[in-house]
Amino acid sequence: MSTSPPDPAAAARQRFFAIGLFRLSGAVIILFGFAIMLQHFGFVSGQKAKVMGAIIATVGMMQMVVVPRLLLRAWRTPPAP
Numbered sequence: 001m002s003t004s005p006p007d008p009a010a011a012a013r014q015r016f017f018a019i020g021l022f023r024l025s026g027a028v029i030i031l032f033g034f035a036i037m038l039q040h041f042g043f044v045s046g047q048k049a050k051v052m053g054a055i056i057a058t059v060g061m062m063q064m065v066v067v068p069r070l071l072l073r074a075w076r077t078p079p080a081p
Contacts, residue, residue, distance in 0.1 A: 015075050019068045026064025033057030 037053030039045050044052055 015071070019071055022067050022071070023064050026060045026062075026067070029060030029063060030057050031060075033060055 033053045033056035035041065035053070036044065036056060037050050039049045041049075
């Protein structure tokens with residue numbers, strides 16, 4: 001069985017898609033956290049809703065800002081010799 005070398009353009013497209021997906025999912029998590037803070041759900045209310053929503057929104061912000069930067073650093077193309 002012969003394997004061909006990986007296509008760098010295809011790998012770049014997959015990485016770009018993955019980073020965009022992390023950013024989009026982070027934005028959705030932030031919106032969910034704000035919905036909890038505004039008490040749109042019945043499973044939590046009062047001060048607990050505000051704290052829980054703030055924690056979830058913070059996690060979403062981390063996923064939207066920090067995780068893509070970490071992935072970019074991990075997937076950086078090494079300099080040519």
